[in-house]
Amino acid sequence: MTEQNNALPDDADSFNPAASSLAGQVDRAVMDELLSIRSSIDNIDATLVFLLAERFKATQKVGILKATHKLPAGDPGRESAQIARLRRLAEDAHLDPAFAEKFLNFIISEVIRHHEAIAEDHQISSQQA
Numbered sequence: 001m002t003e004q005n006n007a008l009p010d011d012a013d014s015f016n017p018a019a020s021s022l023a024g025q026v027d028r029a030v031m032d033e034l035l036s037i038r039s040s041i042d043n044i045d046a047t048l049v050f051l052l053a054e055r056f057k058a059t060q061k062v063g064i065l066k067a068t069h070k071l072p073a074g075d076p077g078r079e080s081a082q083i084a085r086l087r088r089l090a091e092d093a094h095l096d097p098a099f100a101e102k103f104l105n106f107i108i109s110e111v112i113r114h115h116e117a118i119a120e121d122h123q124i125s126s127q128q129a
């Protein structure tokens with residue numbers, strides 16, 4: 001029987017870390033260095049996916065709590081505090097704070113969309129009960 005890693009979805013399983021439009025056009029040593037750096041990028045990208053999945057699990061719980069208690073989906077006061085904090089952290093980490101803010105706002109707007117959907121579902125099911 002062939003060994004299979006069932007923990008990984010098909011796409012991740014069939015990922016070719018050496019895939020590149022530069023294949024065959026670049027010096028072997030340069031390509032090797034590029035692939036070596038890219039292996040760190042691949043690890044970081046995988047971590048980002050896992051981190052985002054955990055964050056969305058947590059925000060999903062917040063969405064249910066808010067829907068149950070009829071609280072608004074967004075919390076601008078909380079968001080301002082988070083943005084100010086992440087901008088400071090980004091500066092310390094030599095990451096562009098404007099990028100950190102844009103990235104957080106992008107995630108938060110998706111979370112708010114989820115919260116609105118949860119609230120709507122909750123309202124429909126409480127009307128039916």
Ligand SMILES: C=C(O[C@@H]1C=C(C(=O)O)C=C[C@H]1O)C(=O)O
Pocket residue numbers: 059062073074075076078079082107108111112
């Ligand atoms: C998750 C929450 O809901 C919204 C989403 C936030 C986030 O993704 O961090 C922050 C504030 C809210 O606008 C929350 O209120 O904590």
